[in-house]
Amino acid sequence: MKRTILLVEDDELDVISVQRxxxxxxxxxxxxxxxxxxxxxxxxxxxxxxxxxxVILLDLNMPKMNGIEFLRALREYDQFRSLEVFIMTTxxxxxxxxxxxxxxxxxxxxxxxxxxxxxxRSDSMDAFVHFHLRKILRA
Amino acid sequence: xxxxxxxxxxxxxxxxxxxxxxxxxxxxDAIGQKFSLFDKIEYRTRxxxxxxxxxxxxxxxxxxxxxxxxxIIIGIFTAIxxxxxxxxxxxxxxxxxxxxSQGNFTAVTDDKKDELTNLxxxxxxxxxxxxxxxTELQSxxxxxxxxxYVVSHDLKAPLRGIHNIVNWIEEDFGAELSPRLKExxxxxxxxxxxxxxxxxxxxxxxxxxxxxxxxxxxxxxLVQQIVQDIVPGDFSVQIxxxxxxxxxxxxxEQVFANLISNAVKFSLPAKGSIEISYRDLANHxxxxxxxxxxxxxxxxxxxxxxxxxxxxxxxxxxxxxxxxAIIKKILDELNCSIRIxxxxxKGAEFIFTWPR
Numbered sequence: 001m002k003r004t005i006l007l008v009e010d011d012e013l014d015v016i017s018v019q020r021x022x023x024x025x026x027x028x029x030x031x032x033x034x035x036x037x038x039x040x041x042x043x044x045x046x047x048x049x050x051x052x053x054x055v056i057l058l059d060l061n062m063p064k065m066n067g068i069e070f071l072r073a074l075r076e077y078d079q080f081r082s083l084e085v086f087i088m089t090t091x092x093x094x095x096x097x098x099x100x101x102x103x104x105x106x107x108x109x110x111x112x113x114x115x116x117x118x119x120x121r122s123d124s125m126d127a128f129v130h131f132h133l134r135k136i137l138r139a
Numbered sequence: 140x141x142x143x144x145x146x147x148x149x150x151x152x153x154x155x156x157x158x159x160x161x162x163x164x165x166x167x168d169a170i171g172q173k174f175s176l177f178d179k180i181e182y183r184t185r186x187x188x189x190x191x192x193x194x195x196x197x198x199x200x201x202x203x204x205x206x207x208x209x210x211i212i213i214g215i216f217t218a219i220x221x222x223x224x225x226x227x228x229x230x231x232x233x234x235x236x237x238x239x240s241q242g243n244f245t246a247v248t249d250d251k252k253d254e255l256t257n258l259x260x261x262x263x264x265x266x267x268x269x270x271x272x273x274t275e276l277q278s279x280x281x282x283x284x285x286x287x288y289v290v291s292h293d294l295k296a297p298l299r300g301i302h303n304i305v306n307w308i309e310e311d312f313g314a315e316l317s318p319r320l321k322e323x324x325x326x327x328x329x330x331x332x333x334x335x336x337x338x339x340x341x342x343x344x345x346x347x348x349x350x351x352x353x354x355x356x357x358x359x360x361l362v363q364q365i366v367q368d369i370v371p372g373d374f375s376v377q378i379x380x381x382x383x384x385x386x387x388x389x390x391x392e393q394v395f396a397n398l399i400s401n402a403v404k405f406s407l408p409a410k411g412s413i414e415i416s417y418r419d420l421a422n423h424x425x426x427x428x429x430x431x432x433x434x435x436x437x438x439x440x441x442x443x444x445x446x447x448x449x450x451x452x453x454x455x456x457x458x459x460x461x462x463x464a465i466i467k468k469i470l471d472e473l474n475c476s477i478r479i480x481x482x483x484x485k486g487a488e489f490i491f492t493w494p495r
Contacts, residue, residue, distance in 0.1 A: 013300045125303045
C-alpha cells in the first residue's frame with residue numbers, strides 16, 4: 001500500500017533527515033514537502049491536482065503560517081477532520097502542546113536540541129527520526 | 140511761822156504722801172487692770188492669729204500637695220499621650236519599613252505636619268522607587284529568560300545541523316573519503332561540542348542572579364553525588380565529615396561541581412586525588428577542594444576567575460573558562476569569597492566560604 005505523507009517543515013536538514021529515513025525504512029511512499037503552513041494548505045487545495053495525504057508530519061515553529069495556525073485551518077475541512085497529524089518540534093512549551101491537542105493530534109514528538117553527545121549512533125537525528133517514523137508508519 | 144510751816148508741811152505730807160500715794164495707787168491699779176485687759180485681748184488675738192497662720196499653713200500644704208499631685212498626674216498622662224501618639228506613628232512607619240523589606244511597597248497616608256511627616260514622606264518616596272525598580276527588575280528577568288530560551292534554541296539549532304551533516308557525509312561517503320579529509324571531519328564535532336558547552340556555560344552564568352529555592356542540604360551527600368557523576372573510578376577521593384545546611388542547594392551544587400570537575404581536568408595521569416573538607420567558622424562555613432594536579436602559577440591566581448580565561452589551549456574541548464567565573468559570581472552574590480593555594484606542580488586547593 002502506497003502511503004502519501006505530507007511533511008510541513010521549514011528546516012531543510014529536518015526534511016533531508018526524513019527523506020533519508022524513509023528511504024531506509026521498507027515502505028512505499030509519496031512524500032510531499034511544504035516549508036510552511038500556507039504552502040501546505042496550497043498543496044491540499046491545489047485546483048489541478050490536490051494531494052490527499054494519509055499522514056501529516058507538522059513542525060510548529062515556521063514562518064508565514066505556523067503549525068498551530070495550519071492545524072486550525074486544516075480542521076475546518078470536513079475531509080481532513082480526522083486526518084492523522086503528528087507534531088515534530090523542538091519546542092517543549094506546554095501551552096503549544098495543549099493547543100495542538102485541542103485541535104486533535106495523533107502524537108507530539110519533541111526533537112532533542114542537541115545530538116552532539118552522540119558517542120552512540122542511536123543518539124543521532126536520523127536515529128531519532130527513524131525510531132518515530134517507523135512507529136507512525138507502522139513499518 | 141513754825142506752825143504754819145508745820146501745817147503746810149503736814150498738808151504737804153498728807154497731801155503729797157497720803158493722797159498722791161492713794162491716787163497713784165488707784166491710777167496704777169487702773170493702768171494695771173487696763174494692761175492686763177489689753178494683755179488678755181492681745182493674747183487672744185495672737186492666739187487667733189497663730190491659729191489662723193497654722194490653718195493657712197496647713198491649707199497651703201494641702202493645696203500645694205494637691206497641685207503637686209495633679210501636676211504629676213497630668214504630666215504623666217500628657218507624657219503617655221504624647222508617647223502613645225508618637226509611638227503609633229513610628230509604628231506605622233516601622234510597619235511600612237517592614238512591608239518594604241518584605242517586598243510589599245505600600246504607601247502610608249500621614250496628614251500631620253511635623254518632623255515625623257518628613258520621615259513618612261521619605262519612606263513613601265523610597266517605597267515608590269523600590270516598587271518601580273522591582274517592576275523593572277522583574278521585566279528584566281523575564282527578558283533574560285526569553286533571551287536564555289532564544290540562545291539555547293536558536294544558537295544550538297545550527298550546531299545540530301552541522302553535526303548532522305558531518306554524520307551524513309561519514310555515513311554516505313565514508314568509503315570515498317581520504318584519511319586526511321576524515322581527520323578534518325572529526326575535528327568539526329569537537330568544535331561544535333565546545334560551542335555547545337560555551338552556550339550552556341553562558342546560560343548558567345546568566346542564570347546565576349536568579350534566586351533558587353533554599354532547602355535543607357546534606358552537603359556530604361551532595362558532594363558524593365557529584366563525585367559519582369564526574370570523577371573517574373581510579374581517583375583517590377577523600378571526603379571529610381560535611382555539615383547539613385539550609386541553603387540554595389542548586390548554587391552550592393554548581394560551585395562544588397565546577398571545582399571538582401576542574402580538579403579532575405587538571406589532574407596528572409594515574410595520580411588523580413581529590414580531598415574535600417570544611418571548617419565551621421563563627422560567621423560562615425569554609426569548604427576546601429584540593430587536588431594533586433598540575434597546579435596553577437601564582438601569576439594567574441586572579442585571572443582564572445575572569446570570564447573565558449582558561450589556561451589551556453583553545454582547542455581543548457573540555458575547558459571553556461566559564462566555570463570559575465560562575466563560581467565567583469555565585470559567591471559574590473552571597474557576599475562570600477574564594478581563594479586559591481597553588482604552585483606549579485604542587486596541586487591546587489580552592490577554599491571558598493558559604494553563608495551559615
